[in-house]
Amino acid sequence: xxxxxxxxxxxxFIAGFLILPLALYLTFVIWPYIQTFGYSFTNWTxxxxxxxxxxxxxxxxxxxxxVFGGALLHNLLLLVFVPTVTILISLFFAFMLxxxxxxxxxxxxxxxxxxxxxxxxxxxxxxxxxxxAVLFGAVYRSDEGGxxxxxxxxxxxxxxxxxxxxxxxxxxxxxxxxxxxxxxxVGFYLVxxxxxxxxxxxxxxxxxxxxxxxxxxxxxxxxxPLLWDxxxxxxxxxxxxxMDMFVLVSTMTSGQFGGGPDHHSEVMATVLMxxxxxxxxxxxxxxxxxxxxxxxxxxxxITLRATRREHVEF
Amino acid sequence: xxxVIKAPGEAAAEKRSAATGQPRGKSKSGSDGMVLNVFxxxxxxxxxxxxxxxxxxxxxxxxxxxxxxxxxxxxxxxNWHFDAFGRAxxxxxxxxxxxxxxxxVFSVPLTxxxxxxxxxxxxxxxxxxxxxxxxxxxxxxxxxxxxxxVPLFFMVKRLDMLNSYQGLxxxxxxxxxxxxxxxxxxxxxxxxxxxxxxxxxxxxxxxRIFFQVMLPMxxxxxxSVGIFNVLGQWxxxxxxxxxxxxQTGSDPERxxxxxxxxxLQYQMGYETDLPVLFAGVTIAMIPMLVVYLSxxxxxxxxxxxxxxx
Numbered sequence: 001x002x003x004x005x006x007x008x009x010x011x012x013f014i015a016g017f018l019i020l021p022l023a024l025y026l027t028f029v030i031w032p033y034i035q036t037f038g039y040s041f042t043n044w045t046x047x048x049x050x051x052x053x054x055x056x057x058x059x060x061x062x063x064x065x066x067v068f069g070g071a072l073l074h075n076l077l078l079l080v081f082v083p084t085v086t087i088l089i090s091l092f093f094a095f096m097l098x099x100x101x102x103x104x105x106x107x108x109x110x111x112x113x114x115x116x117x118x119x120x121x122x123x124x125x126x127x128x129x130x131x132x133a134v135l136f137g138a139v140y141r142s143d144e145g146g147x148x149x150x151x152x153x154x155x156x157x158x159x160x161x162x163x164x165x166x167x168x169x170x171x172x173x174x175x176x177x178x179x180x181x182x183x184x185x186v187g188f189y190l191v192x193x194x195x196x197x198x199x200x201x202x203x204x205x206x207x208x209x210x211x212x213x214x215x216x217x218x219x220x221x222x223x224x225p226l227l228w229d230x231x232x233x234x235x236x237x238x239x240x241x242x243m244d245m246f247v248l249v250s251t252m253t254s255g256q257f258g259g260g261p262d263h264h265s266e267v268m269a270t271v272l273m274x275x276x277x278x279x280x281x282x283x284x285x286x287x288x289x290x291x292x293x294x295x296x297x298x299x300x301x302i303t304l305r306a307t308r309r310e311h312v313e314f
Numbered sequence: 315x316x317x318v319i320k321a322p323g324e325a326a327a328e329k330r331s332a333a334t335g336q337p338r339g340k341s342k343s344g345s346d347g348m349v350l351n352v353f354x355x356x357x358x359x360x361x362x363x364x365x366x367x368x369x370x371x372x373x374x375x376x377x378x379x380x381x382x383x384x385x386x387x388x389x390x391x392x393n394w395h396f397d398a399f400g401r402a403x404x405x406x407x408x409x410x411x412x413x414x415x416x417x418x419v420f421s422v423p424l425t426x427x428x429x430x431x432x433x434x435x436x437x438x439x440x441x442x443x444x445x446x447x448x449x450x451x452x453x454x455x456x457x458x459x460x461x462x463x464v465p466l467f468f469m470v471k472r473l474d475m476l477n478s479y480q481g482l483x484x485x486x487x488x489x490x491x492x493x494x495x496x497x498x499x500x501x502x503x504x505x506x507x508x509x510x511x512x513x514x515x516x517x518x519x520x521x522r523i524f525f526q527v528m529l530p531m532x533x534x535x536x537x538s539v540g541i542f543n544v545l546g547q548w549x550x551x552x553x554x555x556x557x558x559x560x561q562t563g564s565d566p567e568r569x570x571x572x573x574x575x576x577x578l579q580y581q582m583g584y585e586t587d588l589p590v591l592f593a594g595v596t597i598a599m600i601p602m603l604v605v606y607l608s609x610x611x612x613x614x615x616x617x618x619x620x621x622x623x
Contacts, residue, residue, distance in 0.1 A: 013520040014435050018447065021432040021491060028466060028488035029454050035465035046464070093361065096354040111354050119610055120362050123369075126606045126613065127599065128549035130572035134579050134595050135372050138588075143384060147371055150387025183364070188617065195618045215350065230622060237621065243458065247551045251576050269460050277556070282464050289461040296458050 039286040046282030058287035071266040074174055075243055079299065083238035086182050087231060090189035095219055098197045121187030133251035136180045140166040167253055170264040177248050177265060189234050196230040197223060235303050243296050244269055268292050376593035383588045398589035399597065407594045410574030417479055418547055421486040425543050426536060428487060429494030434524055437502035454492035459552055467556055477558050477568055485557060486547050494539050497620060501535030538616035571598055
């Protein structure tokens with residue numbers, strides 16, 4: 001690299017290649033990020049050009065804001081369940097695909113047609129969340145026209161005269177949304193884990209089998225430790241998705257920017273948007289943004305620390 | 315693949331025990347595998363149906379009447395006309411489609427170009443401030459977009475670019491930067507130095523080396539990141555829903571497809587014409603299905619490696 005590093009015109013070239021990307025990134029990403037901290041200490045409405053510095057008023061108001069508190073709680077609930085459920089199901093299916101096959105002459109092998117399964121499972125991943133919102137809005141319809149109610153009526157589990165109002169039932173709404181996230185995510189994480197499983201050399205499995213390990217043992221003692229890196233990465237990604245949830249909540253549930261019924265599906269992002277675009281409280285919304293950032297960072301740190309293991313080389 | 319060679323006696327014993335239904339000893343794994351195989355296929359098929367069924371059901375809905383959709387979920391469509399698709403197109407799906415395409419025709423290539431340029435310089439040219447700038451770029455991926463939303467709106471407003479294509483293009487490029495730089499940086503680092511040095515000796519300029527030597531060599535990486543950016547920007551909802559709202563009554567609607575679908579959902583709720591909504595979603599799904607089926611191998615590999623990098 002020394003040749004390259006010292007040849008002429010180097011400085012100008014470096015500057016020339018960096019200036020545009022840096023300028024764009026600074027203007028639209030970094031500067032707004034920084035400004036948010038500043039605005040979060042003001043009573044800015046967003047409409048007026050003037051505003052006052054109010055110190056920590058927005059933050060102390062946030063502590064008392066019951067809607068935001070409830071939203072935070074919902075985010076934390078999702079944060080526990082979204083990664084756990086998605087990772088467990090995808091690990092299960094990934095193991096089925098790669099080691100659940102007829103074991104013919106002793107070696108572990110995948111089920112027939114595993115490629116087809118992967119193609120089908122992965123498809124939701126390329127659909128936008130907006131499509132998902134419309135699709136599941138229809139599936140969860142509160143009359144017999146909804147797919148879910150239609151099925152349950154057919155099975156005699158739901159009285160056709162009183163179908164379940166999935167998204168208007170305070171106790172159901174959050175779990176209904178969780179199901180959508182899981183439905184959407186499993187295929188992707190399955191493919192991810194599956195790729196990681198395939199990169200594990202076959203002889204490790206064969207050695208384990210020769211030593212008399214059963215499939216369950218092989219999974220917990222061999223596969224899982226070798227996959228730990230991917231599981232950890234997935235937990236962080238799914239955790240970040242669970243902190244967001246804006247699209248699904250704002251489009252599938254009732255209320256301005258969603259959150260209904262009666263704030264039972266509220267998440268931080270929807271409260272933020274409502275305060276910003278509907279109540280005209282830009283400064284207050286910025287304080288929420290800062291809280292979301294703090295939580296995201298804390299959670300990533302916790303996940304990375306809690307799931308840290310010895311790295312296995314192979 | 316390895317083949318396991320068995321002693322003839324052992325294989326015979328296995329057959330015998332399978333026939334009598336009394337597995338013992340080594341042959342146990344064989345019948346176990348059989349049970350497991352049925353068990354796996356059972357679970358896998360159920361999940362497969364759970365993925366496919368709602369999608370097919372939705373598509374069939376665009377051939378139903380509104381009354382039929384509301385009254386029974388499991389009914390078969392009564393009219394097989396495509397008129398709901400025509401109405402969906404007239405209601406704006408065509409325009410939303412065009413808007414998304416216009417933005418992405420510029421934003422994706424620009425993302426790839428600017429992202430690779432920055433990543434290349436940061437990966438292969440040691441200079442003072444290299445590391446800080448790299449971390450500066452990459453750190454953006456850790457922050458939730460909601461943190462920036464309020465000031466971003468006013469920044470774009472001040473530039474007079476609200477509800478404009480160029481505004482959204484620039485914002486898309488900027489927000490795709492952290493990931494693109496991160497991924498391409500690790501890619502450029504793996505490219506051999508020897509080729510680079512040979513080009514320098516041949517008298518090629520830095521710029522020329524980048525465009526004619528390094529960029530073509532980085533093609534596999536570019537494809538992975540490209541897929542990621544195409545899917546990400548195509549499916550983006552939050553940024554356009556804040557930045558692409560008509561500012562006055564006379565402004566044209568420049569909704570992106572995702573926004574447009576949600577708009578259509580509200581509208582059809584009032585007008586009670588759900589087949590139009592379902593047809594709209596079907597239209598929006600078709601290109602993704604076609605792209606996905608044609609490139610599914612690359613898409614799966616691309617997204618997987620992109621996440622694990």
